[in-house]
Amino acid sequence: MQRIHAEAEEPSLRALAASVGAAGRLSKSTIGNILRGRRPTAEQLSALLAAYGAGPETTAGMLAAHRPIRRAQGARCLSVRGRRAGRGTGRGSPSAGGDPPRTALRHRSRA
Numbered sequence: 001m002q003r004i005h006a007e008a009e010e011p012s013l014r015a016l017a018a019s020v021g022a023a024g025r026l027s028k029s030t031i032g033n034i035l036r037g038r039r040p041t042a043e044q045l046s047a048l049l050a051a052y053g054a055g056p057e058t059t060a061g062m063l064a065a066h067r068p069i070r071r072a073q074g075a076r077c078l079s080v081r082g083r084r085a086g087r088g089t090g091r092g093s094p095s096a097g098g099d100p101p102r103t104a105l106r107h108r109s110r111a
Contacts, residue, residue, distance in 0.1 A: 001035055008052050021050025
């Protein structure tokens with residue numbers, strides 16, 4: 001994305017967010033996060049490419065490359081959740097890895 005940004009002569013984030021391609025679909029902070037390395041959703045990527053004025057072939061190629069990356073991330077997240085869910089007997093048990101049981105807090109009255 002940084003190469004595309006440089007090739008577009010580094011437009012400001014505000015200008016990109018206000019462009020016809022991004023119109024209401026991307027904020028300047030979201031664009032900044034993507035340019036700093038945060039992986040966008042397919043919708044965000046499509047909107048950002050439209051904001052840069054990318055053609056249909058470029059957009060299709062970028063989205064095709066984006067799909068396997070997002071799938072790999074999803075599989076990694078599921079494996080982490082699966083490991084956590086497999087521990088212990090239930091929520092609050094010491095070996096569950098979940099939240100500890102909630103207890104009532106007592107506050108002293110200020111007299």
